[in-house]
Amino acid sequence: MNLHQILRKLKPEPVPRAEGVSDRVVRLGLLARFFDELLSGLPDLLLPTIRDLLGLSYTQASLLWQITDYVAVVVEPLNGLFIDIWQRRWLLGLGAIFIGLAVMVMGVAPTFVLLAVGFFLYGIGSGPLAHTADVVLVESHPAAPDRIYARSTMIDTIGALLPPIMVAVTFWLELPWRSLLVVNGGLALIYAGFILRTRFPGPAGASPDDDEPELPFWRAIGGNIRAVLTNRTALFWLAFLLLHDVTELPFSLQNLWLADEVGMSQFLISVYRGLALAVNLVALFFLDRWLQQRSRRHILLTATLLVLLLLPLWLYWPGVWPRFLLGIPLSFYLAMFWPIMKAQSLASAPGLAGTVSAVNALFGLLPLRLLYGVLADQVGLTSATILVQLPAFLLILLLVLRLPAGAQPTGPQHENSK
Template sequence: MPIRWPTSLLLTLLAVELLDEIVFSAREAAWPLIRAELDLSYLQIGLLLTLPGLLSNLIEPPIALLGDVWRRKALILGGGVVFVAALGLLAASPGFLALLAAFILLYPANAAFVNLSQASLMDSAPARHVQNMARWTAAGWVGTVLGPLVVAAAVMLGLGWRSVFLGFAAVALVVVLFVGRARLHTPNRAEEQPGERRPRMQVALDALRALGRPSVFRWLVLLQLSDLMLDKLNSFVALYVVDVAGGSEAQGALSLSLWAGAGLVGQLALIPILERVRPLAYLRVSAFAALVLFPLFLIAPDLSVKLGVLGLLGLLTAGWYAVLQGALYSALPGRSGTALALGSVADIVGSQVPLALGAAASFWGLGVAMWVLLAAPIGLLVGLARERSAKASGAG
């Protein structure tokens, strides 16, 4: 019997995001272990974080657009099966090339399995994009907290990083089975009458036109900038704690849990806050605070001070993605797949950042390379100031 909406379907979709963030946050926490066992360089790590994303960004837009006009559930389930297979390959990887192949499979599988699940959640309540994105992101933050803890526990128990990802593959298979029982909805297909379905080429042309709209383009740019202080920081913080701050591998994993735990508190607090405070006002205040705190994190001489500041950063930046992605969905009403497709196109640029950081760290050291991430709060403050000016001009 199909799972009923709303409670069961909501929990199923949030479980997809929870699993996704557990997997990727565990990977970031496990980098010191993976690097040591497979003898990887910073440049190779940068390639592992960049090349799969770049290739995936070429595949993701068609997948997302198909999610608006074709069998979205089939795309989600197919992505889930490949997601499981990629985790199995990751766990068995004997070296750099096999690891690279696992990530090349994992990234587009994630786009179909996770991103289209997010689109389905957005389509369930078009008037509450930001609020539902806050719930989605809260589930992700729970996963971000749990992933490093799983890695730290595996280290303490002597299980190793391979057993962690093998276990994730088994859990992912269970989640895919639950999604298979769920009833998903694609609004554009449901609303069309027989014979009125938009040609798929027309959907692509409409997406290109949307990219040219200033309101859509602005949110895409701000999403990429904000990600410097979110996923990009998350990718390198464990290595930073171990290689620059002098912490142990377990401390590197636990530092991610501290950052993510603070972010979880911030994200959970954001859900009621967004019912009372304008989302863009929250973004401006938190971006200014991050502009002050991130340099303090980098220059603090003591590891405990660094970790304290890192926790504050996680608390303050937790809602950036939810607010910005929700604004993008609202700028494209009824076209959640198109919003995902345009985000994937923008990610082609953003996916180059880990490679650039890895190269910079190889030449000048990771401590110097991390200063690049300060572009996130600076860019948000500039972009949001222009958004305010644009609204003032329109009102005038």
């Protein structure tokens, strides 16, 4: 087999698309989470430099992303409701404008107050950009929503990999770090311009987003919420997402665990995190192909059983290098869950994907991170991780077993809300 044949074999198969959806719509949709990951990663990595320059305390530094989170808890549920009744190009375009301006403000901020304004603006724009794009992509590929979402997740993983490279090159070449934020924020504004000149599809079953809603605004929203909350398929996949959020809790303190419990240096932690992201990319590449050959039940069942096997070994096997060896397959199978669960939740209620996203966003009101931190203080990070993740994955296993075998189902019950 020559190189040309190998490249042809590796080339991904096209994802079946709804009639009338243009290449431009799909490409702009796929870039949304890429820009979100890129622009959120840059200030996060540059925070030590920003802190030293502005003389920030730990309290001030920690408050910055907390501001973003608080704003997002308000904006994202409202945005989800608007997705199903408003023009999507404006949600996407305004989201891109806000995150672009936010990062530019962070880049020029001479004081903590102006820096906080940048993080505030980011909280306004991130959800409308990322979550609206999720809905557009899933509804544009109704025959294979998890495949397009796997590709979207792959592209946003690339976006997450770029900030460390950009920051390293900027400091190596002794370039001004502020220009890195300003230039990339400007690219987001250019991206917003392309979005605002594009006609995006409207909700499933409706015409493109130039149309006005048939019902009065608040009646339409109320009807959509009731439809989602009475849709058993949507609730089934939302339960999946809630359990997935629980399994993700230990990752918020994983770097501390690798340092304190495993004894990794900052360099080794960086290497491990980079390796995990690279493995995620490979996993998503294979997931796209496996979804063409296997049922979601088969993929999720295999991933869940292997994670339940690997997780205790990874946590309790002593030494640094076993964490690398076991972390490769563990990261690979952990990457299987999010694209399938998120895509199927959005596909579970045709025409109401935005409302499903709004309900999902309300999970952010639960103080899960705080409760996990309290538990870790009481029993230690290793014990807290196993006490949180093991029951959550066992519950995920029970839900997976309820999925029909064979063909690609959207949930245990084939029903929709409209």
